[in-house]
Amino acid sequence: MEVPPECPRRGGELVLVRRQPPVVPGLREMLKARLRRSCACNRQEFWARVQDLLPATRWLPTYRPREDLAGDIMSGLVIGIILVPQAIAYSLLAGLQPIYSLYTSFFANLIYFLMGTSRHVSVGIFSLLCLMVGQVVDRELLLAGFDPAQDSLGPGGNSSALDAEAAGRGCGRDCHAVRVATALTLVAGLYQVLMGVLRLGFVSAYLSQPLLDGFAMGASVTILTSQLKHLLGVQVPRHQGPGMVVSTWLSLLRRAPQANLCDVLTSAVCLAVLLATKELSDRCRHRLKMPLPVELLVIVLATLVSHFGKLHERFGSSVAGDIPTGFMAPRVPDPGLMRRVALDALPLALVGSAFSVSLAEMFARSHGYSVRANQELLAVGCCNVLPAFFHCFATSAALAKSLVKTATGCRTQLSSVVSAAVVLLVLLVLAPLFRDLQRSVLACVIVVSLRGALRKVRDVPQLWRLSPADALVWVATAATCVLVSTEAGLLAGVLLSLLSLAGRTQRPRAVLLARIGGSGFYEDTAEFEGLVPEPGVQVFRFAGPLYYANKDFFLRSLYSLTGLDAGREAARRKEQTPEAGVSKGDSVKGKDPGPEGSMAALVPTVAGFHALVIDCAPLLFLDAAGLATLRKLHQDYAALGVALLLACCSPSVRDALRRSGFLGKDQGDVDEEGQLFHSVHDAVQAARARQREQAPADSAL
Numbered sequence: 001m002e003v004p005p006e007c008p009r010r011g012g013e014l015v016l017v018r019r020q021p022p023v024v025p026g027l028r029e030m031l032k033a034r035l036r037r038s039c040a041c042n043r044q045e046f047w048a049r050v051q052d053l054l055p056a057t058r059w060l061p062t063y064r065p066r067e068d069l070a071g072d073i074m075s076g077l078v079i080g081i082i083l084v085p086q087a088i089a090y091s092l093l094a095g096l097q098p099i100y101s102l103y104t105s106f107f108a109n110l111i112y113f114l115m116g117t118s119r120h121v122s123v124g125i126f127s128l129l130c131l132m133v134g135q136v137v138d139r140e141l142l143l144a145g146f147d148p149a150q151d152s153l154g155p156g157g158n159s160s161a162l163d164a165e166a167a168g169r170g171c172g173r174d175c176h177a178v179r180v181a182t183a184l185t186l187v188a189g190l191y192q193v194l195m196g197v198l199r200l201g202f203v204s205a206y207l208s209q210p211l212l213d214g215f216a217m218g219a220s221v222t223i224l225t226s227q228l229k230h231l232l233g234v235q236v237p238r239h240q241g242p243g244m245v246v247s248t249w250l251s252l253l254r255r256a257p258q259a260n261l262c263d264v265l266t267s268a269v270c271l272a273v274l275l276a277t278k279e280l281s282d283r284c285r286h287r288l289k290m291p292l293p294v295e296l297l298v299i300v301l302a303t304l305v306s307h308f309g310k311l312h313e314r315f316g317s318s319v320a321g322d323i324p325t326g327f328m329a330p331r332v333p334d335p336g337l338m339r340r341v342a343l344d345a346l347p348l349a350l351v352g353s354a355f356s357v358s359l360a361e362m363f364a365r366s367h368g369y370s371v372r373a374n375q376e377l378l379a380v381g382c383c384n385v386l387p388a389f390f391h392c393f394a395t396s397a398a399l400a401k402s403l404v405k406t407a408t409g410c411r412t413q414l415s416s417v418v419s420a421a422v423v424l425l426v427l428l429v430l431a432p433l434f435r436d437l438q439r440s441v442l443a444c445v446i447v448v449s450l451r452g453a454l455r456k457v458r459d460v461p462q463l464w465r466l467s468p469a470d471a472l473v474w475v476a477t478a479a480t481c482v483l484v485s486t487e488a489g490l491l492a493g494v495l496l497s498l499l500s501l502a503g504r505t506q507r508p509r510a511v512l513l514a515r516i517g518g519s520g521f522y523e524d525t526a527e528f529e530g531l532v533p534e535p536g537v538q539v540f541r542f543a544g545p546l547y548y549a550n551k552d553f554f555l556r557s558l559y560s561l562t563g564l565d566a567g568r569e570a571a572r573r574k575e576q577t578p579e580a581g582v583s584k585g586d587s588v589k590g591k592d593p594g595p596e597g598s599m600a601a602l603v604p605t606v607a608g609f610h611a612l613v614i615d616c617a618p619l620l621f622l623d624a625a626g627l628a629t630l631r632k633l634h635q636d637y638a639a640l641g642v643a644l645l646l647a648c649c650s651p652s653v654r655d656a657l658r659r660s661g662f663l664g665k666d667q668g669d670v671d672e673e674g675q676l677f678h679s680v681h682d683a684v685q686a687a688r689a690r691q692r693e694q695a696p697a698d699s700a701l
Helices: 027-039 043-053 067-096 099-114 127-143 157-167 175-196 203-207 209-232 244-258 261-283 294-309 313-314 337-342 342-368 373-385 399-407 412-436 439-449 452-466 468-483 488-505 550-560 568-578 577-583 585-588 623-639 651-660 670-675 680-700
Strands: 512-516 522-524 537-542 611-615 643-645
Touching: 027 261, 043 294, 043 439, 067 099, 067 127, 067 209, 067 294, 067 399, 067 412, 067 439, 099 373, 099 412, 127 175, 127 209, 175 203, 175 337, 175 373, 175 399, 175 439, 203 342, 203 373, 209 261, 209 342, 209 439, 209 452, 209 488, 209 522, 209 585, 244 468, 244 585, 244 651, 261 294, 261 313, 261 439, 261 512, 294 412, 294 611, 337 342, 337 452, 342 373, 342 399, 342 488, 342 568, 439 452, 468 488, 512 550, 512 611, 512 680, 537 550, 537 680, 550 651, 611 680, 623 651, 643 670, 643 680
Parallel strands: 537 611, 611 643
Antiparallel strands: 512 522, 512 537
């Protein structure tokens, strides 16, 4: 084992010797080196890049069937069973036919299996994204002259529309709707892929958890409102723009007397069964080896009742209609529609990226492995880009299905292949069996799935006690989503989060410190009693960065706490004795005037202290304005005979001070040793020692 060298000493005391910084190559050399590395392509480099792009090629050869296969098959079957009813139900949110939701679930599972780095995340249709897609689809249908409220009702409505599209005849309502959805999905996927290529995975970190929770709450209220017409069986216009939720509620109240009694009774029974079973499953989840497929059971029973009771023919209850089997021919999304929805795709891409990356990192932390945020962006982006050519719409990771996946023993993403196989079975064989399924039952499945998001409102009081700023972000985001629109809610949440962050750094806590008894530690005099102030020395702590936005607050706090406006007093004294101000020109360069040759020693101190120590431990960074503030402060205090000392500076702050000329230009310079200290106590002792050395000289003068 290598023995570390002994620390050098000076005068019997230990001395820190800085390491020589490594030579940083210039920008040109660095770009050349990166270009050479990227262009060098041998077999090993090529295979490593393939494994980075397709992580499945890395873990599949080492897959352990004996340990992992049973859990992957079980979780894949459960997720597949859950996906089928959710896919059919969420098609109502997107304004599309159920077959497209099944396409989306199938392709998303396969692509994420190949490209995802998370072992437990379930990627597929997500209610919030379905809502955002549905809003854009409704708007474009209105602009194209179609009625968004007109559903393809009846047993043959869906198949006729799809047959017309396949035959190449005129594009009807459903055909235009899926064209809009695929164009929107492709643009959103391209945004996500571009973010991954540019390594912008960190951008999702700026969407804080309170923001995402508030957005989920507001969007859930919007989703609930959009499904009420199916629960009641009434036809109401689909409102667009600000105030959509309020307008929809007013329309529902006016049309409530026209509610379909069959749909109302079906909705009441299904909601009661689903909610009761969900509550029972939550309470007994530790005893259950796998979640109960309640949604599938309810859908199967409701389909049988609707088919044999002929609810559509006898009572006019709206049903899902024909769901064709097989796959449609791929089609390139319309470039004209892509240009129209390019702006709408941006919030869609951000929300999908934020939820996917945050869920992947959450499950990776809880299970002890790591994920790559940029690769997650590529994976989710490809889950949107490639399926967009196969009549699919936007997807992302979903929390509820991911939790179920983990609870049922998932070990790897091989479970996604099993889920895709279940969906494929429905696509090829079982889809027509859901022909007579009532839309009110699908709406009940959607409403019950919102329980988790709606329950987050109970966390607001606790969040307010922990952080009022985060609680304000939560409430503002949710309220804007409900009262204006989901896109406006996301934008308001981001802006408010950034403003709250700026506000916390603009007015951080500023306090004076005093010594704890005879120890070498210092604490806030306003918070603790019995502290011992150092005679003639003021210790100031500013708990935040010093930059252009808070430099004035820094000075006001310092002057108020110390009782001395150094800038004003120095200016007044300079006017009275202009020659003194000229003699201290060196202090502008950041040099601390010593007892020799300093005219400040001849000037009587107007404050009750001879030294000011700034605790720089909380000082995260300094910008140009902050450095200028410190230089001016150093100059003003030097003019008043007060020494300015800095303690506990981080390496980045020391480098910034050195580059600005506040300290000596050479590392280890005497000026730096006289102004920077490793602890507050060292700075205080140095200030007192200087005062004792300077006192005889002042008396002689």
